[in-house]
Amino acid sequence: MPAVVVSGSGENPEFEGRITVYVTVCVIIAAFGGLMFGYDVGISGGITSMDDFLKKFFPVVYKKKQHAHENNYCKYDNQSLQLFTSSLYIAALIASFVASKVCSKAGRKPTVQIASIFFLIGVVLTAGGFNVEMIIFGRIFLGFGVGFANQAVPLFLSEIAPTNIRGALNISFQLFTTIGILLSNLVNYFTANIRPHGWRISLGIAGIPASMLCVGSILICETPTSLIERHKVEKGRKVLRKIRGVENVDDEFDSIVHACEMARQVKDPFRQLMKPVSRPPLVIAICLQIFQQFTGINAVMFYAPVLFQTVGFGNDAALLSSVITGLVNVFSTIISIYLVDKAGRRILLLEACVQMLISQVIIGIILFKGLKATGANLSKGEAIFVVVLVCTFVMGFAWSWGPLCWLIPSETFPLETRSVGFAFAVSTNMLFTFVIAQAFLSMLCKMQAGIFFFFAAWIIIMGVFTWFLLPETKGVPVDSMVDKVWKQHWFWCSFVAEDEYRTDVKVV
Numbered sequence: 001m002p003a004v005v006v007s008g009s010g011e012n013p014e015f016e017g018r019i020t021v022y023v024t025v026c027v028i029i030a031a032f033g034g035l036m037f038g039y040d041v042g043i044s045g046g047i048t049s050m051d052d053f054l055k056k057f058f059p060v061v062y063k064k065k066q067h068a069h070e071n072n073y074c075k076y077d078n079q080s081l082q083l084f085t086s087s088l089y090i091a092a093l094i095a096s097f098v099a100s101k102v103c104s105k106a107g108r109k110p111t112v113q114i115a116s117i118f119f120l121i122g123v124v125l126t127a128g129g130f131n132v133e134m135i136i137f138g139r140i141f142l143g144f145g146v147g148f149a150n151q152a153v154p155l156f157l158s159e160i161a162p163t164n165i166r167g168a169l170n171i172s173f174q175l176f177t178t179i180g181i182l183l184s185n186l187v188n189y190f191t192a193n194i195r196p197h198g199w200r201i202s203l204g205i206a207g208i209p210a211s212m213l214c215v216g217s218i219l220i221c222e223t224p225t226s227l228i229e230r231h232k233v234e235k236g237r238k239v240l241r242k243i244r245g246v247e248n249v250d251d252e253f254d255s256i257v258h259a260c261e262m263a264r265q266v267k268d269p270f271r272q273l274m275k276p277v278s279r280p281p282l283v284i285a286i287c288l289q290i291f292q293q294f295t296g297i298n299a300v301m302f303y304a305p306v307l308f309q310t311v312g313f314g315n316d317a318a319l320l321s322s323v324i325t326g327l328v329n330v331f332s333t334i335i336s337i338y339l340v341d342k343a344g345r346r347i348l349l350l351e352a353c354v355q356m357l358i359s360q361v362i363i364g365i366i367l368f369k370g371l372k373a374t375g376a377n378l379s380k381g382e383a384i385f386v387v388v389l390v391c392t393f394v395m396g397f398a399w400s401w402g403p404l405c406w407l408i409p410s411e412t413f414p415l416e417t418r419s420v421g422f423a424f425a426v427s428t429n430m431l432f433t434f435v436i437a438q439a440f441l442s443m444l445c446k447m448q449a450g451i452f453f454f455f456a457a458w459i460i461i462m463g464v465f466t467w468f469l470l471p472e473t474k475g476v477p478v479d480s481m482v483d484k485v486w487k488q489h490w491f492w493c494s495f496v497a498e499d500e501y502r503t504d505v506k507v508v
Contacts, residue, residue, distance in 0.1 A: 038180020046188025095147025
């Protein structure tokens with residue numbers, strides 16, 4: 001299993017090294033995996049609102065959209081259209097388990113390379129598609145790329161970064177994802193009026209970051225942890241010197257070797273993960289991924305142009321509104337990078353629950369009162385207010401449930417189960433992303449404005465879970481998580497037996 005070396009605090013030594021140009025380049029190249037993920041998330045909502053795309057692949061939806069007495073909530077309800085969006089995520093779910101093995105046996109670098117190849121194949125199939133089967137197969141290949149990239153890139157970033165900025169780089173992966181979403185919204189805005197192949201341009205532009213990831217993945221190095229873990233010890237020392245920019249790396253090198261040796265002692269990490277002693281981080285990791293999707297965020301980001309058209313914006317105005325929400329997403333994630341180690345995890349999550357709950361409830365009330373199934377749309381003022389509320393919702397999500405649902409699992413699993421535990425987190429996220437993507441338009445049709453109350457109810461559940469069951473992990477050394485967090489928690493302490501945890505594992 002991959003041994004992920006993560007910095008602690010306080011009790012752990014400071015290692016020699018500096019932020020080298022080479023590390024910076026490697027981080028940027030690897031982060032294109034997150035950018036590709038974000039671009040694939042955002043691009044589908046824009047092109048599924050383009051008439052040329054609908055006429056070619058989903059003529060039934062196009063006719064419903066153009067009908068004089070259309071149902072405002074049901075004009076985009078089509079299982080094939082939803083499958084176009086959601087097929088990426090079920091493919092990513094399956095690929096994440098394969099990617100975990102590849103990451104362990106072959107290394108992080110080859111896994112990123114495989115991801116880039118899947119991305120390129122997916123781009124060719126979707127941008128060059130001539131029937132619905134072809135574009136769905138293209139989305140499946142993009143999903144394979146997402147599964148491999150989401151497994152390898154966070155590990156690569158955490159292992160190559162200097163210890164003092166490793167936490168920030170973890171959230172930086174989410175930042176690049178939000179940048180990808182923003183870029184997709186900008187591209188859709190400018191290609192919407194390029195007839196009849198604007199949608200091909202939107203899908204084809206994904207080939208640029210995919211190509212950069214493919215070429216760049218040849219230039220990046222393998223991580224020292226992966227090399228040492230696969231018994232290439234001296235090569236690992238050489239790479240560590242290169243990325244740290246100093247000759248004396250003995251302390252960090254010894255710590256990596258020690259961490260890998262301790263991880264090798266666990267022959268079956270899956271069995272270890274299933275023990276009651278591993279239940280607190282496992283339950284929290286899985287619940288966080290489920291809750292992240294049931295905030296409704298991906299429903300909003302996937303279908304933002306569709307949603308804004310539903311409340312009365314024209315096609316161009318709807319796409320522009322999506323660009324605005326994309327900008328809010330990016331800048332709010334930057335705020336999270338600044339606040340996460342100052343305010344703490346719990347306060348950001350709880351504050352966001354209140355902010356998202358208020359936004360969802362007010363949106364639901366406005367649509368319930370002002371947007372009936374047939375007839376006039378909202379007034380211009382009401383529609384603009386909905387956009388403001390959506391931005392408020394996205395803002396709360398982007399500095400909390402977006403990045404922290406990835407950060408918290410990475411710092412709560414012990415070393416011996418961290419890789420397989422993180423694989424469970426990734427696969428759970430992809431599964432429920434698939435569920436929401438496949439069901440959202442049908443739910444919007446059947447539940448109408450009630451869908452926002454549905455998500456609001458989940459936000460209440462999330463808030464209760466966070467208040468009672470999610471302990472604060474800010475400033476807690478990774479190797480002290482059991483003693484300082486789980487054993488001190490009113491509920492999780494009952495699952496932690498002293499003789500089942502190794503509290504002397506040195507994690508750097």
